Amino acid sequence: MRISVIGCGYLGAVHAASMAELGHDVVGIDVDARKIELLASGRAPFFEPGLPEILTSAIEAGRLRFSTDMADAADAEVHFIGVGTPQQLGSSAADLTYVDAAFRSLAAVAAPGSLIVGKSTVPVGTAARLAAELDELGTGARLAWNPEFLREGFAVKDTIEPDRLVYGVADPADVEVLDAVYAAAIGAGTPRIVTDFATAELVKVSANAFLATKISFINAMAEIAETVGADVTQLADAIGHDARIGRRFLNAGVGFGGGCLPKDIRAFAARAEELGRAESVSFLREIDAINLRRRDRVVDLAASLLGGDVHGRRIAVLGLTFKPDSDDIRDSPALDVAVRLHGLGADVIATDPEGVANSRAKHPQLAFTESTDEALAEAELAVLVTEWSEYRELVPADVAAAMRSPRIIDGRNVLDPAAWMEAGFDYRGMGRHAG
């Protein structure tokens, strides 16, 4: 099929390349000329495992091209909209400026009979509003909403082999079109839920709200564990054995970040308020607050480990991205901790395998290094805040030899406390024994 993907960021670039990998004829459109130039030359504008390989192969096969000109999307049968829906400045609501702008410029070129498919995460009611606008414009194009559930770091796999597909449609005929797009996944037995616009939009935000709730639940237990000297990792293992609860997404630590969970729960709460249902999801404000308190906890722990004040003390911050295997620093707890320690006068040196360039662009006041060894050299405290495998695999004795004094905060509870304490470390986890 001929497909266009409008917006080539973390979602759209992967979607475009993955659709081409599946055999479709794809054009990716973005207003960012630098991004388009990189993508067109087969280079990913961000770090995502597996993306460069499928970009290159699809471009070489002639099934994938990129453009800044919306007119190049005109002959597609299916158009995906994957532009950003960030948090509005000064409000917790979603900023729909980009969706509206992309939709309008696309509607001006979309052929009659083509299907415009929203993928961006939007407040419930957006699709109905855009569908009405489309009717009014009389383009003869139709609208569907097909939310995306990919995880960064696994984005290619999640796009090609999703857990489920959700189609929000107004016309049952559109199901066939979407089935043709996703023929490979459907053939492999991927469940698909066909529903209305509002349910499709809500599935997406409620999935993220549930995941955020799971993480803040375990972090709330970590707070209690910290008070009574209990161990939240053992607690998570124990409750996780109950299949109704499940162990996944019960990792206590410095909390959730990224371009999705934080802004999506805030936008959901804001939308519920507009709908007169603020109380239905008022717990999400608490989920957000618990999450943000974990960052305070790491900063407070750093101060207490250093005798009450971080001022002038050398601290190595290991990790800047919001999760491993990504270069994404949007709402990253790790970067926030580095910035706050620096703000308190600490001599911070921050490192990350993929996140230094983005972090430096946003916070040029911080000192960065690409080298873990350099970050650790002469540090009085190491703070692990993103669980990259290279940090999980650090050898305690080597780290102790490099540092001025062996102190470590394991902000993701991924190190073996016994091994680190044996090597002489003052080890602190998050709601964990010795923490």
Ligand SMILES: NC(=O)c1ccc[n+]([C@@H]2O[C@H](COP(=O)([O-])OP(=O)(O)OC[C@H]3O[C@@H](n4cnc5c(N)ncnc54)[C@H](O)[C@@H]3O)[C@@H](O)[C@H]2O)c1
């Ligand atoms: N990143 C993820 O893992 C993920 C997963 C599921 C859903 N989502 C949702 O997908 C959407 C996109 O997220 P993202 O992380 O890819 O954001 P992003 O900021 O990485 O990418 C958005 C892209 O849209 C482009 N853009 C903005 N206005 C445009 C226009 N008028 N025409 C063409 N391009 C335009 C921007 O230049 C940018 O490249 C959001 O709604 C997000 O919530 C993201």
Ligand SMILES: O=c1ccn([C@@H]2O[C@H](COP(=O)(O)OP(=O)(O)O[C@H]3O[C@H](CO)[C@@H](O)[C@H](O)[C@H]3O)[C@@H](O)[C@H]2O)c(=O)[nH]1
């Ligand atoms: O037990 C856990 C699991 C995750 N996290 C943190 O939670 C954040 C989000 O992690 P994850 O959900 O893996 O990352 P995303 O790539 O942001 O993916 C989420 O957001 C996407 C955008 O909406 C959705 O498509 C995905 O389904 C949803 O998992 C990260 O900061 C993680 O460190 C924890 O603190 N503890």
